[in-house]
Amino acid sequence: xxxxxxxxxxxxxxxxxxxxxxxxxxxxxxxxxxxxxxxxxxxxxxxxxxxxxxxxxxxxxxxxxxxxxxxxxxxxxxxxxxxxxxxxxxxxxxxxxxxxxxxxxxxxxxxxxxxxxxxxxxxxxxxxxxxxxxxxxx
Amino acid sequence: xxxxxxxxxxxxxxxxxxxxxxxxxxxxxxxxxxxxxxxxxxxxxxxxxxxxxxxxxxxxxxxxxxxxxxxxxxxxxxxxxxxxxxxxxxxxxxxxxxxxxxxxxxxxxxxxxxxxxxxxxxxxxxxxxxxxxxxxxx
DNA sequence: TCCTATTTTATAATGAGTACAAAGATATGA
DNA sequence: TCATATCTTTGTACTCATTATAAAATAGGA
Ligand SMILES: [Mn+2]
Ligand SMILES: [Mn+2]
Ligand SMILES: [Zn+2]
Ligand SMILES: [Zn+2]
Numbered sequence: 001x002x003x004x005x006x007x008x009x010x011x012x013x014x015x016x017x018x019x020x021x022x023x024x025x026x027x028x029x030x031x032x033x034x035x036x037x038x039x040x041x042x043x044x045x046x047x048x049x050x051x052x053x054x055x056x057x058x059x060x061x062x063x064x065x066x067x068x069x070x071x072x073x074x075x076x077x078x079x080x081x082x083x084x085x086x087x088x089x090x091x092x093x094x095x096x097x098x099x100x101x102x103x104x105x106x107x108x109x110x111x112x113x114x115x116x117x118x119x120x121x122x123x124x125x126x127x128x129x130x131x132x133x134x135x136x137x138x
Numbered sequence: 139x140x141x142x143x144x145x146x147x148x149x150x151x152x153x154x155x156x157x158x159x160x161x162x163x164x165x166x167x168x169x170x171x172x173x174x175x176x177x178x179x180x181x182x183x184x185x186x187x188x189x190x191x192x193x194x195x196x197x198x199x200x201x202x203x204x205x206x207x208x209x210x211x212x213x214x215x216x217x218x219x220x221x222x223x224x225x226x227x228x229x230x231x232x233x234x235x236x237x238x239x240x241x242x243x244x245x246x247x248x249x250x251x252x253x254x255x256x257x258x259x260x261x262x263x264x265x266x267x268x269x270x271x272x273x274x275x276x
Numbered sequence: 277t278c279c280t281a282t283t284t285t286a287t288a289a290t291g292a293g294t295a296c297a298a299a300g301a302t303a304t305g306a
Numbered sequence: 307t308c309a310t311a312t313c314t315t316t317g318t319a320c321t322c323a324t325t326a327t328a329a330a331a332t333a334g335g336a
Contacts, residue, residue, distance in 0.1 A: 019301090019314065038292080053316045058293070074265070077212050079292070092257050103254065110248055113266070116241065119230050122268040127212070128251070130260040157283065157332090176323080191285045196324070217323070 006030075014067040024049060025060045029070060029084045035091070035100040037079040075100060075127040090126035096135035103128065144168075152205040162187060163198045167208060167222045173229070173238040175217040213238060213265040228264035234273035241266065 007027045011018040018026075024045050029036070032044070042057045061082055064070040073081040075093045081100055088111035090103040106126075113121045145165045149156040162183050167174070170182070180195045199220055202208040211219040213231045219238055226249035228241040244264070251259045 017302095017313080021315070051316080055294090055317075056315055059315080072215075074212055074215050077210075077218060080215065092254070092259065094257070095260075101257070103252065106252060107247070109245070114241065114244060116230070118239070118271050119232070119266070120268045120271075120274055121230065121266045122233075123266070125265045125267075127263045127265070128257070128259045128261070129263075130258045133256050133258075136258055155282080155333095159284070189285080193286075193325090194284055197284080 011069065014064075014069040016063060016067055016069060021049070021052060021056050022060050022063075024052075025057060026064070026069070026084070029082060033083075033085065033102070035073055035081040035083050037076075037081055039079070041082075073100065073127075074125065075129075090128060092128040092130070092132075094132040094135055095129055096131055099132065101132070149207065152202075152207040154201060154205055154207060159187070159190060159194050160198050160201075162190075163195060164202070164207070164222070167220060171221075171223065171240070173211055173219040173221050175214075175219055177217070179220075211238065211265075212263065213267075228266060230266040230268070230270075232270040232273055233267055234269055237270065239270070 004023055004027060007023050007030060008018045010030075011022060011026055016022060025041060028041055028044060034040075036044075038054065038057050038061065041061075042052065042054045045057075046052055061070065061072075061080075064082075065072050068086070069084070071083045071086045073083055073091060075081065075091050076098065078098070085102070088108065090106055090110070092101045092103050093099070094101075110126060111124055113124060142161055142165060145161050145168060146156045148168075149160060149164055154160060163179060166179055166182060172178075174182075176192065176195050176199065179199075180190065180192045183195075184190055199208065199210075199218075202220075203210050206224070207222070209221045209224045211221055211229060213219065213229050214236065216236070223240070226246065228244055228248070230239045230241050231237070232239075248264060249262055251262060
């Protein structure tokens with residue numbers, strides 16, 4: 001089974017019509033678990049899809065989020081970042097290099113949705129920040 | 139003891155020279171625990187300080203954050219939001235009206251900084267999102 | 277008062293994201 | 307196959323938050 005076929009199926013699960021562009025973007029997210037920005041996605045795909053428009057990347061990601069196929073992270077004040085892994089995990093952003101990493105294996109209680117009289121809570125995002133080892137040394 | 143004097147002292151604790159503008163901004167944050175945006179702060183202060191520049195509000199908040207006197211929240215993708223309460227508490231943003239509220243009384247374990255071999259973690263931010271009661275009804 | 281460093285200000289520039297309308301692609305039914 | 311309607315992509319223009327820059331104002335010490 002080739003990768004594009006898997007991606008195809010994944011999109012259909014979320015009622016997303018798998019156009020060439022959408023498939024390419026989703027495929028990129030599947031293979032690059034670095035929480036890329038719109039610009040990173042566009043820059044990576046652009047050489048092999050010369051007619052791709054950055055607007056399409058925006059449109060595509062907005063659609064993916066609307067349908068729940070990807071998660072938007074707000075950990076980085078500069079750019080939105082995207083994650084196909086919608087399972088419960090936290091993120092770390094290095095204040096020096098700006099890279100965003102996964103933090104797995106935290107206690108599941110951290111991701112529980114609390115009850116609150118004034119709000120209906122739908123989701124939780126846990127974000128850590130500091131310095132990565134590479135940046136700490138220099 | 140008047141409010142401005144308290145604010146004065148608070149700023150000095152963080153080695154911030156208490157100019158008229160800085161005192162006004164900090165005073166506003168002390169009295170308005172609504173996690174205001176730059177624009178909200180500027181709009182609120184502007185009538186009583188007609189010469190105030192929005193750049194000054196930016197400069198001032200950047201200084202406060204640098205010195206640790208306030209906390210910047212990244213819960214809202216549209217604007218930075220600011221909080222004088224630097225104690226461990228979480229936030230909720232309503233996806234409809236955009237207001238940001240405090241959530242206190244969560245288990246203290248939630249705010250513990252985990253150990254990780256690859257990162258030196260300095261801070262944690264816990265953000266919930268959903269709908270507030272007012273928005274849910276309409 | 278004079279000098280210097282700090283702070284504030286107005287303006288211009290940057291850059292992420294959205295709005296819009298035209299062009300292109302795809303599906304459907306005769 | 308053709309005609310047509312719908313969906314998707316694209317380029318451009320625009321909005322708006324934030325930063326850069328340099329001049330003006332201010333404060334404080336000699
Ligand atoms: Mn992740
Ligand atoms: Mn708060
Ligand atoms: Zn780093
Ligand atoms: Zn609301």
